[in-house]
Amino acid sequence: TTIHHVYLSWKNDDERNAALASAICGILNGDYEPLAGTSVVPSDIAVLTKSNASAVKIATALRDRKIPVTFVDTEFRNTPEVALVTAMLGLVSGKSVHKTQAELRSLIDSHDLKSVLTAVRDGEDTPYWGDLEDFARSLRSLSALGCVDALISRFNLYDFVSKWGNPDSRRANLDLVRSIAREFDSGCTSFCGASDIRSFLAFLKNYDPETKFNNAASGVKVLTYWKAKGLEWRTVFLTGLAGDIKEPGVSE
Numbered sequence: 437t438t439i440h441h442v443y444l445s446w447k448n449d450d451e452r453n454a455a456l457a458s459a460i461c462g463i464l465n466g467d468y469e470p471l472a473g474t475s476v477v478p479s480d481i482a483v484l485t486k487s488n489a490s491a492v493k494i495a496t497a498l499r500d501r502k503i504p505v506t507f508v509d510t511e512f513r514n515t516p517e518v519a520l521v522t523a524m525l526g527l528v529s530g531k532s533v534h535k536t537q538a539e540l541r542s543l544i545d546s547h548d549l550k551s552v553l554t555a556v557r558d559g560e561d562t563p564y565w566g567d568l569e570d571f572a573r574s575l576r577s578l579s580a581l582g583c584v585d586a587l588i589s590r591f592n593l594y595d596f597v598s599k600w601g602n603p604d605s606r607r608a609n610l611d612l613v614r615s616i617a618r619e620f621d622s623g624c625t626s627f628c629g630a631s632d633i634r635s636f637l638a639f640l641k642n643y644d645p646e647t648k649f650n651n652a653a654s655g656v657k658v659l660t661y662w663k664a665k666g667l668e669w670r671t672v673f674l675t676g677l678a679g680d681i682k683e684p685g686v687s688e
Contacts, residue, residue, distance in 0.1 A: 461503060
């Protein structure tokens with residue numbers, strides 16, 4: 437095993453993450469001299485962090501450089517795109533229309549959802565709660581994945597949430613909801629149970645995506661030290677350790 441010290445200069449976390457992304461880009465492009473002549477692909481690289489919050493920022497910096505990333509955000513349920521789908525699924529499950537409207541209005545205020553939840557009628561833009569309610573009611577006989585796919589398709593959510601910035605991350609979060617719905621449906625089938633949306637929402641609320649980390653995926657792996665136990669990569673960046681290093685002259 438060969439250890440190389442990659443020295444990064446930064447004034448804050450954003451600069452540090454940008455410098456890290458640049459270093460990884462250089463390795464992938466063959467510009468890093470110690471690895472010259474060695475073919476390195478994104479899946480050969482892992483970036484380990486002390487916290488999930490740091491992992492989120494590093495994954496974002498890598499995506500900004502168009503570097504493919506394999507990363508599971510444990511806070512994905514708090515993202516507006518997942519909150520949007522969850523609120524819509526609540527309506528499918530029979531949740532109060534008024535409560536769902538309140539949740540969606542909150543998202544509208546924060547993320548300009550009027551364009552996705554608005555219909556043009558007689559020249560006026562009007563939120564179509566009635567249309568949304570009717571559509572949600574029509575989905576109640578579908579599986580969890582069927583409902584999620586129908587909502588994403590009907591409201592063109594992939595393109596819509598991309599307008600909020602970090603499009604790859606937001607699309608990935610929608611894909612994660614689809615993946616969780618598929619897993620839920622599969623479990624229901626295995627146990628000969630019916631797939632209902634209310635149960636799926638409970639499953640989604642308690643789902644721990646970090647237990648499903650896919651080390652075989654094609655992107656640069658970004659994860660915490662804890663989740664890296666037992667895994668191996670050709671090139672590993674250890675971040676957040678500068679304050680723990682005791683040897684003089686050695687920095688992160």
